[in-house]
Amino acid sequence: MLPKFIVGLILCWGVQSFPDGAPIDTCVKNRANQPNHGQHRTQPLSSLPYRVAASALLYGPNTPVTVTIEGSEPFKGFFIQARSVENDNWIGAWEPAPNTTVHPECASITHGDPEYKTRATLLWRAPPDAHGKVYFTGTVLKNYGTFWSNLVAEAPQDPRQLQLLG
Template identity: 55%
Template sequence: MFFKGVLVLTVLVIGTTGFPDGAPVDACVKSRPNQPNHGQARPQPAETNPFQVVQSQVEYGPGSQITVTIQGQDNFKGFLIQARDVATNEWIGEWVESPNTKVHPECSAITHADPKPKAQAVLLWQAPKNGQQGQVYFTGTVLKSYTQFWSDVVSVLGQ
């Protein structure tokens, strides 16, 4: 009986902490793309989102880099951000891994690598080096907590 109690408590603790080291790569391609699989929790309404994903520019050229900043009125614990070409909506480019991040090159995504509260995350995206040029936008999810998150967040151009 004691063992069952410990097992149930362990499952509950693991279930409530989610993915402390970032979203798994399948978050890019599952039935609810860019949304965490957090049991019954669903995204918060877009109009209540206290966070912004801000990109330094829209146009990219071969090998150019764009800074992407996640910021808001409150701290957040996690994120999964994906780069997409404006014309094709295809995944594009790659992220420069930085402290406390993890990249998923399979789907041009970057995620948090620790569950610590963050006031801001400054990320660096790199365009393909193959001579391609175009426009890019960034989309994904920002998590305030395991059950409170906003999905389908779309970047805005910074001032």
């Protein structure tokens, strides 16, 4: 009887998701950037009610780039990775922010609490010895069953709009 009870507890815990953010294995699983939320699947990006925007596309050594998530509806969570445009590798590091969890192993940041949010402002820093182009990709969760994955943050394309602070 005790083993069945323990299995039941584990299953219930799994169903409750990850209120402290996405686990590190989110970086490397088969469905990259997508939460393991049972039978729930990503919504079409055309229905995304949130704006995910980066302040820059180009970076130099130690360049800071701000990534903002906001929308007309509150959201529960997010998982964002920084990737090199040139080779798609994880790149740079996120600055820790209140109520976030950073996964430096894969240049990602996730929510750190189960509360609803209306805005998240995240700061990414380029490597100290590199320059190039970066893009930010990931998932925003409205709630456990409603999320949008494989999104790519908007970024200025006109060189006059780029915020190079390096």
